[in-house]
Amino acid sequence: MLKKSHLILLAFTFLLSKNIFAMELKSKAFKNNEYIPKKYSCLGEDISPELEWKDAPQNTVTFVLICDDPDAPVGVWDHWVIYNIPANKNKLEEGIPKIGKLSDGSLQGKNSWGKIGYGGPCPPPGPPHRYIFKLYALDTTLQLKPGATKTEILDAIKGHILATAQLTGLFKR
Numbered sequence: 001m002l003k004k005s006h007l008i009l010l011a012f013t014f015l016l017s018k019n020i021f022a023m024e025l026k027s028k029a030f031k032n033n034e035y036i037p038k039k040y041s042c043l044g045e046d047i048s049p050e051l052e053w054k055d056a057p058q059n060t061v062t063f064v065l066i067c068d069d070p071d072a073p074v075g076v077w078d079h080w081v082i083y084n085i086p087a088n089k090n091k092l093e094e095g096i097p098k099i100g101k102l103s104d105g106s107l108q109g110k111n112s113w114g115k116i117g118y119g120g121p122c123p124p125p126g127p128p129h130r131y132i133f134k135l136y137a138l139d140t141t142l143q144l145k146p147g148a149t150k151t152e153i154l155d156a157i158k159g160h161i162l163a164t165a166q167l168t169g170l171f172k173r
Contacts, residue, residue: 023055025135025165029094036131036169042122043173047095048080053135057162060087060137064157066150069121071129072112078150079131080118081109083142100146109148116147121171128172137163 029049030036038044051065063085069077082096085106098117101107111119123129138160144152 023053023135023137023163023165025051025053025133025167027051027133027167027169030169033168034170035128036121036171041120041171044120045095046118046120048092048118048120049169050092050094051133051135051167052091053165054090055163056087056090056137059139060162062087062138062141063089064136064138064142064153065092065133066136066153067118067131067133068150069123069129069131071123071127073124078110078112079120080111080133081148081150081153082117083107083109083144083148083153087137107142107144107146107148109144109146109150109153121169123171123173125173128170131169131171133167133169135165135167136161 027049029040036049040047040049064083065080065085067080069079086104089104096102096118098115099108100116108117110116113119121129121131136157138157139162140160142153142156144156
């Protein structure tokens, strides 16, 4: 039987071999696994919440952020895809404009409504849905134009992920 210290060492060695380390992603608007304020939903201002992160690997070139709802009645619903976020950033301000290319060079893709930028929680009445914000630190800049889909982004980041972080918010009508 392996000792706990050996298991930890094995896990760390595995992470080193994969070059995947955890970052921290948080928001001033809501805590992990707590409710997202109405302001950030289709029932409010429908603006993106402020997000910030730390502990990105030093060799990060860009970040990707994806927000989706795995509880949607039609399957996973994509609420936001933003990519090529510069490595020198550790924050997305509240209310990111819903345009393809931002002033810092970040690009936004299409959500499941077919629109560019953030689309807030908008579930049907019933139990709460989970809104999962996933941040990826990459060792590359994606060669995609504004308006890419989540599928295109996930295909492009394969083999380039250095670290990940996740923040889950809840919302219900």
